[in-house]
Amino acid sequence: MLGGTFDPVHLGHLRSAVELHEALSLDRVHMVPAAMPPLRGEPRISPAERLTLLRLGIGDTPGLLADPRELEREGPSYSAxxxxxxxxQYGREARLVMALGHDAFLRLADWHEPERLFALAHVVVIDRPDHESALPPALRELLAGREVGGVETLMARPAGGLLRLRLPSRMAISATEVRRRLAAGRSVRYLLPEAVEAHILSRGLYRHG
Structure with missing residues (x-):
């Protein structure tokens, strides 16, 4: 599972999903847009539009799936x-993985029921090369004894482990910058899949800040 606001989905999101799929030998990556992210600001466009853009972005990419389950649920989008x-859906023995970026990882202890996340799945942190900073004490406590050194060890159990993973591409694309460029009428070519760019421009999305 790779969650996010996907506001809008860009090539960094999609490339990370493809590389996660390969690095962890996953059957599929559920890309799950959040309806009401508890720790983030309100997304700029409707959940339905963000889902449409995600589906357009994924296209026929093998192993990636736009998953609307958080949009179909009432209330805040809790990952647990x-x-x-x-x-x-997948049963008790399936290996479930929740992947998240380093910034979100640093706030994991503040999430809703963080221990429950590990009871249900493994957590994989997409590391950034510039992040070697000390972890907050509450996060260190949450992670005690969970970290493993490799994919094989992680996948030996259905849930409960933590793996830090460096992906090959680490594309430094920011959805905030994409929205700024769109609001200013500047080019977003090669930051978004062509189908996503075309849909945004044809619908006039993100035009006003």
Whole structure:
């Protein structure tokens, strides 16, 4: 599971999903747009539009799936509830992985029911090369004894581990910068998949800041 606001989905999101799929030998990567992210600001466009853009971005890419389950649920988008729903779908023995970026990882101890996340899935942190900073004490406590050194060790169990993973491409594309460029009428070519760019421009999305 790779969650996010995807506001809008860009090539950095999609390339990370492809590289996660390969690095962890996953059957599929559920890309899950958040309806109401509890720790982030309100997304700029409607959930339905963000899902449409995600589907356009994924196209026919093998192993990637636009998953609307958080958009179909009432209330805040808690990852623990999403993982519980995936666990129900795939069964107790399936290896479930929740992937997240380093910035989100640093706030993991503040998430809703953080221990429950590990009861339901493994956590894989997409590391950034410039992040060697000390972890907050509450996060260190949450992670005690969970970190493993490689994919094989992680996948030996259905859930409960933590793996830091450096992906090959690490594309430094920011959705904030994409929105700024769109609002200013500047080019976003090669930051977004062509189908996503075309849909945004034809609908006039993100035009006003």
């Amino acid at each position: 509830d999403t993982l519980a729903s995936l666990r129900e």
